[in-house]
Amino acid sequence: MGGVSEGDDVLARWSDGLLYLGNVKRVDGVKQCCLVRFEDNSEFWVLRKDIHSFSVGVEEVCCVCDAPPLKEPLINCLKCRHGYHPECHTPSIEPEADSNSWICRQCVFAVATKRGGAIKRGRFARLMQIMKLRLPYQLSSLDWDPQHLTNQQQCYCYCAGPGEWNLKMLQCGSCGQWFHEACTQCLTKPLLYGDRFYEFQCSVCASGPETIQRLPMSWVDLAHLVLYHLSLCCKRKYFDFDHEIMSFANENWDSLLLVFGRKVLKVFFSVMSSRFVSGKEIKKKKCLFGLQVRAPPPLTSDSSPLITDPPINITQRRRSE
Numbered sequence: 376m377g378g379v380s381e382g383d384d385v386l387a388r389w390s391d392g393l394l395y396l397g398n399v400k401r402v403d404g405v406k407q408c409c410l411v412r413f414e415d416n417s418e419f420w421v422l423r424k425d426i427h428s429f430s431v432g433v434e435e436v437c438c439v440c441d442a443p444p445l446k447e448p449l450i451n452c453l454k455c456r457h458g459y460h461p462e463c464h465t466p467s468i469e470p471e472a473d474s475n476s477w478i479c480r481q482c483v484f485a486v487a488t489k490r491g492g493a494i495k496r497g498r499f500a501r502l503m504q505i506m507k508l509r510l511p512y513q514l515s516s517l518d519w520d521p522q523h524l525t526n527q528q529q530c531y532c533y534c535a536g537p538g539e540w541n542l543k544m545l546q547c548g549s550c551g552q553w554f555h556e557a558c559t560q561c562l563t564k565p566l567l568y569g570d571r572f573y574e575f576q577c578s579v580c581a582s583g584p585e586t587i588q589r590l591p592m593s594w595v596d597l598a599h600l601v602l603y604h605l606s607l608c609c610k611r612k613y614f615d616f617d618h619e620i621m622s623f624a625n626e627n628w629d630s631l632l633l634v635f636g637r638k639v640l641k642v643f644f645s646v647m648s649s650r651f652v653s654g655k656e657i658k659k660k661k662c663l664f665g666l667q668v669r670a671p672p673p674l675t676s677d678s679s680p681l682i683t684d685p686p687i688n689i690t691q692r693r694r695s696e
Contacts, residue, residue: 378428378438379409386485387411388425388536391543392555394485397421422529425536427481429455439463452479465511480506484534484558492562504560507533507578514552523551532558533578541569541671542607545587549580561585564627567604569671572596592672599650599672602665612665613654620664 379385381402386394397411400418407423436443438457449458451474461468465480487493487503494500512535517526524540531538532554538544543556543566554577556566561575561584572590592600601623605614614620654663 378430378441379423379426380430384429385409385411386427386429387413387419387421388427388534390537390539391490392488392532392534392536392538392557393490394427394488399426422537424530427455427485437463450474450477452477452482454478454482457481466506466509478502480511488534488555488557490557491565492556493558493560495560500560504578504584507558508582510552510579511535514550519551524553531555534558543568543570545573545575546571547577547580548574549576552577559585559587561587567600567627568607569603570600571671571674572600595650596672599666602651603669603671606666606669612669613663614665615663 379399379402381399383399385397385399387397388394395413397413399409400412401410403409403420408420409423409426410418411421411426412418435449435458437449437460439459440463442460444458445460447461450461450464450468450472451458453474453476457479459468459479461470461472468477483499483502483506487499493503510533512530517528517530519526529537531544531552534555536555538553538555540546540553544553545556545559545566546553554575556562572592574586574588574590576586578585601620602614605619605623606612650667652665652667654665
């Protein structure tokens with residue numbers, strides 16, 4: 376597999392859009408993937424497209440097409456020193472670019488992506504916005520499931536990395552693609568797991584900065600969303616209304632604090648049979664509440680499948696600096 380060998384230190388992009396430091400243990404050239412051991416000693420198979428190698432190699436070849444320089448020399452990234460044909464990079468490298476200042480797309484995203492939303496100020500924020508005007512892949516070539524939640528290529532967002540639609544991703548209302556929270560620059564607060572109550576347009580479709588607007592939510596959906604988020608974060612089903620549910624509301628929705636508790640408590644009891652379950656039903660405290668099925672709250676006329684098993688979650692893994 377070109378550019379990656381066993382024993383190489385690499386940055387691997389995960390489903391949250393962030394890069395994590397790891398070491399290649401095995402290389403599968405047929406399936407185009409590598410077994411990577413991360414800093415917490417966990418091991419996962421990662422597609423080659425999601426691996427950014429530190430090694431430049433002896434031969435001067437383009438890191439995208441593996442071909443040598445053509446008429447003009449390759450342009451090397453100031454940070455990673457990988458070489459590119461101008462037309463192989465997305466977007467194409469301007470003729471006046473030089474290796475003493477030019478930074479590639481991979482390195483821009485490595486610096487700019489953050490939990491809670493990408494950086495919004497400074498040189499890398501501006502470079503990222505320029506890079507985001509074009510996707511590094513053909514959106515029409517992706518094979519989607521009927522609900523348009525996952526694709527076979529595991530290719531999402533501006534970064535072309537893997538993703539899970541219910542783990543802090545936004546779906547563009549124009550093109551239908553999903554985008555990582557970490558790669559977007561329009562958020563004022565971090566997303567909650569399973570929160571799709573946004574009208575979002577990506578930079579490609581907007582031909583400029585992203586646009587986002589919060590969609591109206593019912594109290595049932597709000598209560599459902601809080602319980603779903605807590606269930607993924609804490610890996611439990613039941614949560615105490617006062618000490619956990621209301622505490623979370625205090626920290627995240629100060630503007631709703633005055634009415635949240637009274638209305639949501641009424642919601643829990645009024646729709647208990649359809650979405651929620653109380654601790655008293657299983658001989659636990661009656662102030663405990665959980666979801667009947669661990670799934671995000673549905674949008675209006677939504678046909679998304681119910682997800683009963685929690686997805687792989689590595690939110691505790693430390694991000695490589």
